[in-house]
Amino acid sequence: MSDSLPKLAATASSRVFDHLRKDLVGGRFIAGEKLAINALKERYDVGLSPLREALNKLAAYGLLIQENQRGFRVPKLSREELEDIVQMRLEMEGMALERAISHGDSLWEADLLAAAHRLKRADISLDKGEPWEHLHTQFHRTLVAPCGSVWLLRFIEQLHDQFDRYRRLGPKMPTIRQELDEQHHQLVELALQRDVRAARELMNDHIHKSYEVALKRYQEHA
Amino acid sequence: MSDSLPKLAATASSRVFDHLRKDLVGGRFIAGEKLAINALKERYDVGLSPLREALNKLAAYGLLIQENQRGFRVPKLSREELEDIVQMRLEMEGMALERAISHGDSLWEADLLAAAHRLKRADISLDKGEPWEHLHTQFHRTLVAPCGSVWLLRFIEQLHDQFDRYRRLGPKMPTIRQELDEQHHQLVELALQRDVRAARELMNDHIHKSYEVALKRYQEHA
DNA sequence: TTATATAAAATAATCGATTTTTTTAACCTA
DNA sequence: TAGGTTAAAAAAATCGATTATTTTATATAA
Numbered sequence: 001m002s003d004s005l006p007k008l009a010a011t012a013s014s015r016v017f018d019h020l021r022k023d024l025v026g027g028r029f030i031a032g033e034k035l036a037i038n039a040l041k042e043r044y045d046v047g048l049s050p051l052r053e054a055l056n057k058l059a060a061y062g063l064l065i066q067e068n069q070r071g072f073r074v075p076k077l078s079r080e081e082l083e084d085i086v087q088m089r090l091e092m093e094g095m096a097l098e099r100a101i102s103h104g105d106s107l108w109e110a111d112l113l114a115a116a117h118r119l120k121r122a123d124i125s126l127d128k129g130e131p132w133e134h135l136h137t138q139f140h141r142t143l144v145a146p147c148g149s150v151w152l153l154r155f156i157e158q159l160h161d162q163f164d165r166y167r168r169l170g171p172k173m174p175t176i177r178q179e180l181d182e183q184h185h186q187l188v189e190l191a192l193q194r195d196v197r198a199a200r201e202l203m204n205d206h207i208h209k210s211y212e213v214a215l216k217r218y219q220e221h222a
Numbered sequence: 223m224s225d226s227l228p229k230l231a232a233t234a235s236s237r238v239f240d241h242l243r244k245d246l247v248g249g250r251f252i253a254g255e256k257l258a259i260n261a262l263k264e265r266y267d268v269g270l271s272p273l274r275e276a277l278n279k280l281a282a283y284g285l286l287i288q289e290n291q292r293g294f295r296v297p298k299l300s301r302e303e304l305e306d307i308v309q310m311r312l313e314m315e316g317m318a319l320e321r322a323i324s325h326g327d328s329l330w331e332a333d334l335l336a337a338a339h340r341l342k343r344a345d346i347s348l349d350k351g352e353p354w355e356h357l358h359t360q361f362h363r364t365l366v367a368p369c370g371s372v373w374l375l376r377f378i379e380q381l382h383d384q385f386d387r388y389r390r391l392g393p394k395m396p397t398i399r400q401e402l403d404e405q406h407h408q409l410v411e412l413a414l415q416r417d418v419r420a421a422r423e424l425m426n427d428h429i430h431k432s433y434e435v436a437l438k439r440y441q442e443h444a
Numbered sequence: 445t446t447a448t449a450t451a452a453a454a455t456a457a458t459c460g461a462t463t464t465t466t467t468t469a470a471c472c473t474a
Numbered sequence: 475t476a477g478g479t480t481a482a483a484a485a486a487a488t489c490g491a492t493t494a495t496t497t498t499a500t501a502t503a504a
Contacts, residue, residue, distance in 0.1 A: 009465085011290045011487065013278070037456075049271060049488055052457085053278045056235070060282035062376070068233045069495055071456060084371050091317065149306050151384075154284070155377050162373075231495085233457065259486075271458055274487085291465055293486060447504075454497070460490095467484070474477085 013050035017057055020044070024063045024074065025161050026133070027168045031077045035064070062158060077166060077218060085162050086211045092159065093207065094200045096144035096152050101196050104146040109192055115142040116188045120181065133168075139184060143191065166214035169221045176213055180206065235272035239279055242266070246285045246296065247383050248355070249390045253299045257286070284380060299388060299440060307384050308433045314381065315429065316422050318366035318374050323418050326368040331414055337364040338410045345403055355390075361406060365413065388436035391443045398435055402428065 010018075020040075023029060041051055059066035065073050100108070119135045137160065144156060183206045190199040232240075242262075245251065263273055281288035287295050322330070341357045359382065366378060405428045412421040 009290055013487075014290055038454095047487095047489055049274075052271075052275060053487090056275045056278045057282040060279040068236055069231055069456065070497095081372065084373055088371060088373050091313075095313065149310060150303065151306055151310050151381065159373065235457075269457095269459055275457095291486065292467090445504100448502085450499100450501075452497105452499070454495105456495070457493080459492070462487100462489070464485100464487070466486080467482105469482075470480085472477105472479070474475105 011050065012046050013053040016044045016046045016051055017054035020054055020058060021061075021063060021161070024058065025164045025168065027165065029074045031074055031165070033074050035072045035074065037071065061161075063161060077169075077221075079215070079218065082163075082166050082211070082214060082218060085159055085166075086207060086214075089156070089159050089163060089207050090204055092152060092156050093140075093144060094203055096147040096149070096156060097191075097203050098196050098200055099147035099149070099152075100144045101191055101194055101199055103148050104191070108142075108146050111142050111145075112188050112191060115139040116184055119184060133164075143187060163210070163214065166218050167210060169214075169217040173213060173216075176209065180209055180213075183209070233272065234268050235275040238266045238268045238273055239276035242276055242280060243283075243285060243383070246280065247386045247390065249387065251296045253296055253387070255296050257294045257296065259293065283383075285383065299391075299443075301437070301440065304385075304388050304433070304436060304440060307381055307388075308429060308436075311378070311381050311385060311429050312426055314374060314378050315362075315366060316425055318369040318371070318378060319413075319425050320418050320422055321369040321371070321374075322366045323413055323416055323421055325370050326413070330364075330368050333364050333367075334410050334413060337361040338406055341406060342403065345399075355386075365409060385432070385436065388440050389432060391436075391439040395435060395438075398431065402431055402435075405431070 029035075035055070037048070037051065037055075041048060044051065055064060055072050056066070058064040059072060063075070065075050067073070104112075115135070115138055119132070119139045122132045122135050140160065141153075141157070144153065147153065183202060187199060187202055187206065190202060251257075257277070259270070259273065259277075263270060266273065277286060277294050278288070280286040281294060285297070287297050289295070326334075337357070337360055341354070341361045344354045344357050362382065363375075363379070366375065369375065405424060409421060409424055409428065412424060
């Protein structure tokens with residue numbers, strides 16, 4: 001039941017990195033805004049050095065823009081970029097899913113079923129909302145985990161973070177979520193049946209539907 | 223003739239980042255070694271804060287491994303990883319090249335010819351060696367530049383850096399380089415002719431040949 | 445008024461020193 | 475001797491203060 005990885009003792013820097021990443025992905029900052037470092041120091045209750053280290057990492061990761069001598073800003077959003085991100089997701093997650101299905105063993109099958117189940121449970125008892133996001137990420141991670149490429153997984157993770165900056169702009173949309181949740185279970189089924197072709201097609205459809213949500217959010221986002 | 227981008231005044235942090243990145247990619251560190259931060263401070267003549275910021279960025283970028291409370295180390299090399307990197311390069315650079323060929327305008331054609339020419343010149347007058355690497359990177363960058371995807375370009379750049387950690391392990395191999403250089407010019411020709419299919423095939427071949435070099439280097443690397 | 449220069453304030457970047465944690469070394473004990 | 479404490483040294487992380495740069499405000503000239 002405990003976390004699979006022991007996870008080294010967190011440093012102030014790593015803690016604020018995690019926290020900031022979550023907040024950036026979850027839309028708690030305004031796109032384009034300039035970060036006031038002193039304000040962040042208080043907000044995250046951390047010193048300047050670890051904070052700056054975290055900001056530097058986030059910039060290298062693509063969740064912040066760093067400009068020499070003028071600090072950090074939250075990247076702007078644009079429809080063009082959203083489309084870029086979606087196209088890349090289609091290519092890369094499709095590829096990863098195909099490979100995962102052909103390499104995944106029975107342990108993977110079990111993990112997948114478990115992840116899907118947990119996600120569904122969290123969905124029914126729609127509490128905090130924060131846990132759902134985490135389980136959702138976890139599900140998609142599990143789905144492609146045995147693709148065999150460390151770099152592919154890394155890029156996909158990065159793209160998910162970027163995509164979620166759009167998807168999580170507004171409040172939830174229960175209607176469409178229903179449909180998307182259904183697809184999660186269908187994806188598991190097709191994966192277990194090792195139907196590479198159908199699974200990839202469904203994944204494309206899934207990403208497209210998510211795109212529609214994200215686009216709507218982006219267009220409405222004031 | 224001047225740089226296309228004005229480039230903001232460099233900070234100590236950005237300078238040491240660039241320098242360290244070059245050294246890591248160029249094989250000036252031993253794979254797996256633990257970085258002695260105090261030694262680096264002297265080596266790059268920089269204070270602790272900017273140095274740590276640079277190291278944090280490099281870790282997020284994938285050129286260093288960061289472990290909480292125990293600093294930074296140079297990632298190990300492995301044949302499996304090399305093969306992962308190569309497979310990803312095949313997929314992503316192939317995709318990028320196809321898109322670049324269908325989107326690239328006449329300005330791109332000119333840039334491409336210029337980049338190939340400069341590379342050839344640097345190759346003949348085989349001086350320092352350092353400039354060749356830069357022109358080579360620049361050529362491959364130009365080749366895929368108009369692919370239309372910021373994220374694809376970003377990933378490709380990252381993969382090149384990773385690949386070069388293997389390719390640049392040992393001394394130069396003039397014999398095979400000859401062959402690779404020839405392919406650069408053939409790639410330009412096929413791009414100008416807009417022969418998407420042939421260009422992609424040649425790119426595959428090019429990456430495969432580079433892989434052989436990199437693999438040999440890796441296996442010989444003591 | 446518009447533009448340009450100057451001064452003041454705010455912010456970013458860096459430094460030097462301190463605190464915390466890990467690693468190494470020395471020592472004990474079964 | 476192998477295993478396990480403890481103490482000392484080394485290294486990593488963080489803090490508080492200083493320096494450099496940019497931004498804002500104010501004043502001056504065309």
